[in-house]
Amino acid sequence: MKKKICIIGNRGHLNVVLDDLKNEPGYEITGVCGAKEIPAEKVANDCARALNYIPKIFEENYIEMLDSLKPDILVVCGPFEEHSSMIVEGLKRKIHVFSEKPAATSPEGLNELTCAVKDNPEVKVAQMCGPYYEAGMWTASKNLDAIGDIRLLNARKAYKLGSRPDYFRNRDTSSGLIPWVGIHAISWIYSFSGYTPFKTVFATHSTEFNHGYGDLEMTAACLFKFEKDIAATVSIDYLRPENPDFDHGDDWIRIVGTEGTIEATSKECQLTTRSSHETLSEKPPYGMFADFLRSIEGKESNATTGKDFLRVTQATLLARESADRSEAIEMSQIL
Amino acid sequence: MKKKICIIGNRGHLNVVLDDLKNEPGYEITGVCGAKEIPAEKVANDCARALNYIPKIFEENYIEMLDSLKPDILVVCGPFEEHSSMIVEGLKRKIHVFSEKPAATSPEGLNELTCAVKDNPEVKVAQMCGPYYEAGMWTASKNLDAIGDIRLLNARKAYKLGSRPDYFRNRDTSSGLIPWVGIHAISWIYSFSGYTPFKTVFATHSTEFNHGYGDLEMTAACLFKFEKDIAATVSIDYLRPENPDFDHGDDWIRIVGTEGTIEATSKECQLTTRSSHETLSEKPPYGMFADFLRSIEGKESNATTGKDFLRVTQATLLARESADRSEAIEMSQIL
Structure with a gap:
């Protein structure tokens, strides 16, 4: 059946x-x-x-x-x-x-x-913001071992603003820029850090120049500290130029390890170590929902469930709160 | 004479x-x-x-x-x-x-x-950390008007660690990673923000994996808020792979404006607007010291002097302090 x-x-x-x-x-x-x-x-x-x-x-x-x-x-x-x-x-x-x-x-x-x-x-x-379902990010995940211990991450998620439904005008219904857009980048830094628990967040966001979109922030930046003294910056914006040559989103991450550096976009991944510099791209074997079905079926899967998806969600909400209050916030361990 | x-x-x-x-x-x-x-x-x-x-x-x-x-x-x-x-x-x-x-x-x-x-x-x-003395950064400065009001900046300065004199082992004589290396990137974000006054900084740094270099931090990250709700992230590290194909430093900035985005390295600058996407590179007309001599001679010059170089210096020292204390610090106006 x-x-x-x-x-x-x-x-x-x-x-x-x-x-x-x-x-x-x-x-x-x-x-x-x-x-x-x-x-x-x-x-x-x-x-x-x-x-x-x-x-x-x-x-x-x-x-x-x-x-x-x-x-x-x-x-x-x-x-x-x-x-x-x-x-x-x-x-x-x-x-x-x-x-x-x-x-x-x-x-x-x-x-x-x-x-x-x-x-x-x-x-x-x-x-629906799992980390490994784009070719560049997937390939990065497959090559992470080559760069040693992860120490520093920089991620960006930029969207074209386009024309948006009315629920984006109000924080209560839009959730805000960090939880809606930034969550992808926050999911990447968390998973590429090796699912290291978050410790502290400081963030900022701004509704300036938002074309009358009410509460909607156009730009945001976050600094996360993880355990083990790992740090990450996240840059988020709705200011990607509405250039027809470009797709909707600009996804990027840089992962700095003790033995090398990886930079990845949605399409490809650049791996740099002491002895090599390569551009790699491999298609992820499963889509995000197919991978979730695998996790249900007890098969090997990359879907972040349980405390991991809760930690990512918590990180977005506390980053938004930090930006609202302009204060650094210590993150308690969820679950 | x-x-x-x-x-x-x-x-x-x-x-x-x-x-x-x-x-x-x-x-x-x-x-x-x-x-x-x-x-x-x-x-x-x-x-x-x-x-x-x-x-x-x-x-x-x-x-x-x-x-x-x-x-x-x-x-x-x-x-x-x-x-x-x-x-x-x-x-x-x-x-x-x-x-x-x-x-x-x-x-x-x-x-x-x-x-x-x-x-x-x-x-x-x-x-000696003026912002406009590399081809990419200079070209970015010449094209800044094309991207409208500046809203968000992301900068990076990564160095190879190499072998360093003993004074790098001690905070008192090295000044630390943020003031020595990060200051370049902080100088860029400040000048590309239009010399907008800094408001708040939160930062983090870590001495982990420093190959026995005492106090010396290997990685750091800063989040700066400027007036006008402009924000900037700065990523700093000594983990650039010691790959002979690469030069000592990895300089990069992304500048997000209301009308477009600029990404620049030391060599070139990519300008993206609604209608164009170009890679540009123009040699700066004066070296850093020649430009300083012009400022003395009363000629048009990009040298940041007076309150501007003091603000950049203040920003590095407060970022270091923020990282030491793990607290966001409000910046008072210098001069």
């Missing part, structure tokens, strides 16, 4: 899920529902376009969907501010959850989520 | 001075002296090799040299921890001073220096 997947909403990267499902005959989408301004029918249409079948449609009541269909996996692409409560509802029912980032948009949401993860250690939860 | 230059020591970048002097027939080195472990004769030999004459030699007593030769310009390449007092002795005598960085290595030294600069506003002082 096929494993059952339910989907809430289609905000963000639902395409990642649908694309990977084309090659997963053992899974089936059994139900979809809308949320707030997202009509359930649109979610169903996305599924039909990708997979040629229409799952059962629930309007806005995802609880009813979960209780009646009892899926194995829940995909959360609803309003950002409802991610954490939607994930918690899945966890309570022992349903694995693959959620759009950020998994929580408030300290309270993160706290509830952490408790639910703790109470259900056998249930997998991941969010 | 030729203008007279005296030189203390030969630590650091004295070659910048000697190289530029080859094309300055209006200036002459009249005296040199040693300092601590630097013999005066070595300084004289450096001059002789570059300029084919041997100036008057004073052993260690630079005060005697200043009082007897009454130079127009003093070049300070002595022990780092004596820079500020040597500059102050020059200022008190109305002698223009071109000093190796950092101009001060302690808050007390910076304070004395600031008072002396304030009391002698007509006397020029600059330090």
Whole structure:
């Protein structure tokens, strides 16, 4: 029997899920529902376009969907501010959850989520900002051993601003620049540090020159200290020039180790050691959702789940708070 | 009559001075002296090799040299921890001073220096980390208008560790990684921000994996907030791989404006706007010391003197202090 997947909403990267499902005959989408301004029918249409079948449609009541269909996996692409409560509802029912980032948009949401993860250690939860699903980043991860002990990381995530829906105008519904965009770069520095626990964060962000987008920050910068005296800078902006020759996002990381340096973009990775300088690029073997399915199946997987995805989420929320308060914040250990 | 230059020591970048002097027939080195472990004769030999004459030699007593030769310009390449007092002795005598960085290595030294600069506003002082003397950085400065209002900067300065004299082992004599190496990158972010006053700094540094070099930090990272909500990250390390294909230093800056982005290395500059993407490189018209001479002569010059070089020096010392204390530090306005 096929494993059952339910989907809430289609905000963000639902395409990642649908694309990977084309090659997963053992899974089936059994139900979809809308949320707030997202009509359930649109979610169903996305599924039909990708997979040629229409799952059962629930309007806005995802609880009813979960209780009646009892899926194995829940995909959360609803309003950002409802991610954490939607994930918690899945966890309570022992349903694995693959959620759009950020998994929580408030300290309270993160706290509830952490408790639910703790109470259900056998249930997998991941969010859509895993570190190793672009060729450059994947290749970097495969070559990390060549550069010795990791000491310093610099990451950047820059997006074109483009034209954005109204929910980006308000912190309550957008989550802000650091949790929505910066979380990718924060996920990279955390994983490339060897999943070393965060210790301290100082950050800053600014809404200046935001073209009337309300609360939305255009630029941010973070400095993270990890244990073992490892440090990382993160630069985040919506100021990538809207040049048609460039894609939407500018992803970059530099990883400095005791024996060499790696610089990676989404496409390729440059490895420099004492004796060599190479440009490498290898396609990651699994997409982000396929990799999450592997983690559920108990296979070797890079999906960051449990305390790792919670730490990344915590780091984004505390960076945002640090920027709001202009104070360095010590990070307590989550889980 | 030729203008007279005296030189203390030969630590650091004295070659910048000697190289530029080859094309300055209006200036002459009249005296040199040693300092601590630097013999005066070595300084004289450096001059002789570059300029084919041997100036008057004073052993260690630079005060005697200043009082007897009454130079127009003093070049300070002595022990780092004596820079500020040597500059102050020059200022008190109305002698223009071109000093190796950092101009001060302690808050007390910076304070004395600031008072002396304030009391002698007509006397020029600059330090050897001006921002626009590499092709890439110079070209960036010439194209800054194309990217609109500057909002975010990311800079990096990475050096090969190599083999270093003993004075690098001790904070008192090395000044530390941020003031000695980071100061270049801090000078870039300050000047490319449009000489916007610094507001806050948070930094971190680590002596881990320093090959027994005592106090010497191998890695550091800084986050600076400027006025106008401009932010900058700075990454500094001694971990550049000792690969013979690469030169000593890895210089890089990314400047994000409201209308475009510039990335520059020492060699070239990439300018990206909504409608173009170009790689540019133009040689700077003057060397660092020649440019300082222009500032003395009242000509148009990029040399950062007065409050600007003091602000850069202050920023390095407060970044180091922030890293020592693991606290964000508000920066008061110098001068």
